[in-house]
Amino acid sequence: MRAVTYVKNNTVEVLEKPVPEIAADEVLLKVGGAGVCHSDITIIGFGDDNPLVGGTLGHEVAGTVERLGADVAGWSVGDRAIVALVLSCGQCRECLAGRDNQCEVVAPRGSLAPLSPGIGSPGGMADYIAVKSRHLDPIGALDPVDAAPLADAALTPMHAINTVRDRLSADATIVTIGLGGLGHMALQILAATTGARIIALDTDPAKLAFAEAHGADLAIPSDGEAAARILAETGGIGADVVFDFVGVQPTVDLAIAVVRGGGAIRFVGLGGGEFSYTAGAGSGLPWGVNIERAYGGTRSDMRQAVALAEAGKIAVEVVRYSLDDAVQAFDDLHHGRIAGRAVLVP
Ligand SMILES: [Zn+2]
Ligand SMILES: [Zn+2]
Incomplete structure (x- = not known):
């Protein structure tokens, strides 16, 4: 064979x-x-x-x-x-x-x-x-x-989503970064199984058009303006949950920048990005944030x-x-x- x-x-x-x-x-x-x-x-x-x-x-x-x-x-x-x-x-x-x-x-x-x-x-x-x-x-x-x-491509986002299921209430805001193999399934699972507001990001305009047609409430370019845009959309508070299906440095930075206090981040993409954590009051990470390195x-x-x-x-x-x-x-x-x-x- x-x-x-x-x-x-x-x-x-x-x-x-x-x-x-x-x-x-x-x-x-x-x-x-x-x-x-x-x-x-x-x-x-x-x-x-x-x-x-x-x-x-x-x-x-x-x-x-x-x-x-x-x-x-x-x-x-x-x-x-x-x-x-x-x-x-x-x-x-x-x-x-x-x-x-x-x-x-x-x-x-x-x-x-x-x-x-x-x-x-x-x-x-x-x-x-x-x-x-x-x-x-x-x-x-x-x-x-x-x-x-x-x-x-569906199992892994399904798992990441299920780990934060209790946070995905109808008044929550979800940010999902990357609309490739896993990300385009994550968007559909979120749209099918939650009533939360979904903000989808990618660098590819065609993928943003796909997101708008498949349940995203807002589809925006993953660029240097994205963090400010998401904070403005959430009254300066940030997103309840951020899914990063890319994991490169700009998307890891974005996840940290827009997660709200008490919110959650699920890092799924293996793009090699890093974040640092300071155990001090001046940490860039809001209080109460829950981070998981989700697998499969x-x-x-x-x-x-x-x-x-x-x-x-x-x-x-x-x-x-x-x-x-x-x-x-x-x-x-x-x-x-x-x-x-x-x-x-x-
Ligand atoms: Zn795989
Ligand atoms: Zn076993």
């Missing part, structure tokens, strides 16, 4: 690999679609001799059940399914508490990321993937091409994202590529030429 493989630093190739054998608790999934994420660009930049070299990429995966292991129950050949982002153990303290995105077995302290398809386990940018049946969720009648990006999402978050998609309340802007054109898709994403999410279709 074909498999998009991290062959050396900043290089992927579509290689021929054997169709995986399945264990008794696994399902062979015929891949219907595999999303291409900025994280994939990051991963292939880890060098020439990283342990991930030689691995098949792809952590946003959906498809159709092709074959069942001997012990698998509850699934039938032909069922459509999405693969969990975090291949959690299901048994540790965090998993049992419903925090499976923080599974202490597959995401030990100091690990770069939890074990996921395409990150330490063979990924879904291939014709087939072997998956433990307990790592699958049903997607009903959704097309796997449309569903695949939900595994990260739980299986419950996944179910919620799929439910919204099945109900037609959120939809990924899919840009289709043949699996054979994976190198082009990576290049287009790297150069900012994708509006929405690139999905490889075997």
Whole structure:
């Protein structure tokens, strides 16, 4: 079968690999679609001799059940399914508490990321993937091409939003920065599940137009004027919650500058921005601010994202590529030429 493989630093190739054998608790999934994420660009930049070299990429995966292991129950050949982002153990303290995105077995302290398809386990940018049946969720009648990006591009914002759900009252103001793969889903989830006022920011005018058409109350350029504009819009108080799906220095600075006292920031984008904290009365951070470095999402978050998609309340802007054109898709994403999410279709 074909498999998009991290062959050396900043290089992927579509290689021929054997169709995986399945264990008794696994399902062979015929891949219907595999999303291409900025994280994939990051991963292939880890060098020439990283342990991930030689691995098949792809952590946003959906498809159709092709074959069942001997012990698998509850699934039938032909069922459509999405693969969990975090291949959690299901048994540790965090998993049992419903925090499976923080599974202490597959995401030990100091690990770069939890074990996921395409990150330490063979990924879904291939014709087939072997998956433990307990790592699958049903997607009903959704097309796997449309569903695949939900595994990260909708799951991760869903999780970040759920961590501040109690703050998203109808009289709250939300600032969401970045309208790319994750950000364009965050906006739709916020619009579908809250009554709060949504201010969306991006540097791309086309993405601001998308935001205005998909539930943003205000869509403004993410530039040097943005902080003053948001403060003016909130009577000088600032935003209840700021989501940063970019994480570069200007967006991190913006988040700190506009969060209100007692508000919350969720840093999701991995753009390398930094902020400093001074433990003193003159700190630039307002009193009471809650900050979380949100990662991925739980299986419950996944179910919620799929439910919204099945109900037609959120939809990924899919840009289709043949699996054979994976190198082009990576290049287009790297150069900012994708509006929405690139999905490889075997
Ligand atoms: Zn990702
Ligand atoms: Zn666990």
